[in-house]
Amino acid sequence: MKTIFGPVPSRRLGFSLGVDIIPYKTCSFDCIYCELGKTDSKTIEPVEVIHPETVLTELERVLSASPLTLDFVTVSGSGEPTLHPLLGVIIQEIKKMVSVPVALLTNGSLLFKDEVLERVQAADVVLPSLDAPDRDVFQTVNRPHPSLTFDQLIDGLIKLGKSKGPRIWLEVLLLRGINDTPKQIETFGQYIKKINPEKIHLNTVIRPPVENYAAPLSDERMNEIQKNWGPRAEIISVPAQDKVQSKSGLQESKICDLVARRPCTAEDIAQCLGLSIEETVPLINRLIQAKKITHELFNRQGFYRGI
Ligand code: SF4
Missing domain, CATH: 3.20.20.70 (Aldolase class I)
Known part of the structure; x- marks a missing residue:
């Protein structure tokens, strides 16, 4: 099975x-x-x-x-x-x-x-x-x-x-x-x-x-x-497809807008989107894989910024 x-x-x-x-x-x-x-x-x-x-x-x-x-x-x-x-x-x-x-x-x-x-x-x-x-x-x-x-x-x-x-x-x-x-x-x-x-x-x-x-x-x-x-x-x-794609697509574009303005931590992004950290991290990972945002370390803390 x-x-x-x-x-x-x-x-x-x-x-x-x-x-x-x-x-x-x-x-x-x-x-x-x-x-x-x-x-x-x-x-x-x-x-x-x-x-x-x-x-x-x-x-x-x-x-x-x-x-x-x-x-x-x-x-x-x-x-x-x-x-x-x-x-x-x-x-x-x-x-x-x-x-x-x-x-x-x-x-x-x-x-x-x-x-x-x-x-x-x-x-x-x-x-x-x-x-x-x-x-x-x-x-x-x-x-x-x-x-x-x-x-x-x-x-x-x-x-x-x-x-x-x-x-x-x-x-x-x-x-x-x-x-x-x-x-x-x-x-x-x-x-x-x-x-x-x-x-x-x-x-x-x-x-x-x-x-x-x-x-x-x-x-x-x-x-x-x-x-x-x-x-x-x-x-x-x-319908699952429509909802998931439109909702996560919208959230991903909000993240791109946010980090284009200033580098943000995952916590900053979660707070701005009104999501939990568990909901936010997968969205961030998808954007990194798609090369739409980057990750860098500063002062031992991870930040995301626009490309
Ligand atoms: S919908 Fe009801 S019957 Fe079907 S798997 Fe769930 S609990 Fe069992």
Whole structure:
């Protein structure tokens, strides 16, 4: 099984190299909107079909084959990656091999378990999901393993929000007529407040779902909800290619303008762009590779300047 894919332009993570650690399609959910197809193996038991050594050896081969310009390495799976009992070890080993942040995509269903919460702490960013504002919608949308409850999901997400480790970017996927009424949006908002993520990624159906009744919201409704949830909310349901290219292209041209005026450190650039240092460094690296800016040392500090 191929365990490394990409890098691909991702709607949320820029140019991301994917690390797939769970066999198709092993998951604790069987979501009606899933783009991967129906869940074959619905489970909450740890699975270790893919050995960490297999993943890490392939990653090493891909990284050494050609220089890659990456924004993130993203651990995911053709299912739910927190089912892998050695997830924490895999993330730690990946972090030794790359200089970019490591992100983890999860449905969040198992975070209520201490050992799973522990496994995800090594990631720089965790992107969990919340698609339901109540128990009934949880059953309708996520079709979870029979032993999982909505209360456990919320409990795990709140615990994750309180943990000191990774940054939390919460995804909420909205479906027309299922989880998008004003009352439901208000209830989502109350849970989001308790989870307290750094960002809220507002999504809807943009690729063929498992069930054809899983329908997207209009752009207008998505915009209304984004305004309702405030500045942390960002709509991510736009074509990946367009968004990544236009956003990073715009940021790169801002960096060129900035360093053409005066030499700047990476921290100066991050501050001017309102980005984190992790988001800024990949943009700088791309510009250096493209020979659009240069790097020099002065007083033991690195500066970037225009050419
Ligand atoms: S949690 Fe993700 S992989 Fe699992 S069924 Fe839902 S969308 Fe598909």
